[in-house]
Amino acid sequence: MSPYITLDVFEETGYVVLDPYDQSADPAEWLDIEYVDWKSSGDTRFAPLASAYGDLECDGFWNHTPPKTDKDGVWVPANVEKAPRLVERAKEPGANIGRCRVIELQPNSYADTIYNLHRDDNNRLNPEGTGWIVRGFFNLTDDPDSAMVLREDKDDPSTETRIPLPAGAQLIVDTQRLYHAVFHPGSQPRYNLITSWTSGPELGAYIEKYHGRSRVDSLPVDSSVIDAATEEVARRRAARAAALAARGKDPRFGDGTLAASEGMGQTEVLSEA
Numbered sequence: 001m002s003p004y005i006t007l008d009v010f011e012e013t014g015y016v017v018l019d020p021y022d023q024s025a026d027p028a029e030w031l032d033i034e035y036v037d038w039k040s041s042g043d044t045r046f047a048p049l050a051s052a053y054g055d056l057e058c059d060g061f062w063n064h065t066p067p068k069t070d071k072d073g074v075w076v077p078a079n080v081e082k083a084p085r086l087v088e089r090a091k092e093p094g095a096n097i098g099r100c101r102v103i104e105l106q107p108n109s110y111a112d113t114i115y116n117l118h119r120d121d122n123n124r125l126n127p128e129g130t131g132w133i134v135r136g137f138f139n140l141t142d143d144p145d146s147a148m149v150l151r152e153d154k155d156d157p158s159t160e161t162r163i164p165l166p167a168g169a170q171l172i173v174d175t176q177r178l179y180h181a182v183f184h185p186g187s188q189p190r191y192n193l194i195t196s197w198t199s200g201p202e203l204g205a206y207i208e209k210y211h212g213r214s215r216v217d218s219l220p221v222d223s224s225v226i227d228a229a230t231e232e233v234a235r236r237r238a239a240r241a242a243a244l245a246a247r248g249k250d251p252r253f254g255d256g257t258l259a260a261s262e263g264m265g266q267t268e269v270l271s272e273a
């Protein structure tokens with residue numbers, strides 16, 4: 001039993017897919033807002049709409065003074081002005097909002113995606129007894145051949161779901177439970193609005209209103225592609241481990257502390273999809 005307030009609809013699979021949104025009716029606000037470089041899973045930039053204290057930056061709320069959990073985000077005036085519709089959509093559930101930002105992701109391969117699979121730590125500093133933080137993903141560009149790749153077990157392709165990302169796709173994911181990363185084989189960047197929401201009756205009612213489904217058909221990917229990616233990722237992980245081990249042995253860095261902290265650092269920054 002979770003010590004947090006959670007929603008039953010996430011229990012079985014850890015995600016829900018809502019009715020699609022008519023994205024074509026909206027202006028492309030994501031092209032007008034200001035992006036900052038932020039390391040994440042893949043080649044990305046981010047445009048914050050809400051940050052820890054309203055600055056144009058994307059750091060985790062726990063990395064600020066004073067630190068806080070991923071709740072009570074403060075709107076970033078310059079970007080909010082240029083993206084009123086995106087802000088309205090983030091606010092629609094009426095649930096508490098933490099980080100809210102548009103991600104720009106450059107095209108990648110399926111192997112890149114599997115290498116980038118990670119879990120978020122949205123609930124760091126989140127007090128027990130309060131709502132569990134999950135994240136909404138609204139696809140803004142039309143990327144029908146791209147997918148949000150989710151795995152319950154990072155190394156087990158049989159636990160994988162690939163949620164297709166045409167314009168207007170709306171999903172909510174327990175990103176602290178599920179490994180996730182986006183597969184984007186397109187030729188243009190993909191844009192997506194990511195919002196941290198607190199679980200509770202407001203978010204539950206919103207999911208119900210838009211007929212949240214906790215199981216959908218995966219975007220087809222050939223099994224040979226999956227097998228090749230599994231091998232490629234094993235090679236990349238081994239190369240990375242060897243590089244870190246070699247640096248850890250470097251006398252300039254003493255007893256390997258650097259390797260350990262770098263590894264942790266990577267986990268921390270891989271907080272988006």
Ligand SMILES: [Fe+2]
Binds near residue numbers: 118120
């Ligand atoms: Fe993430």
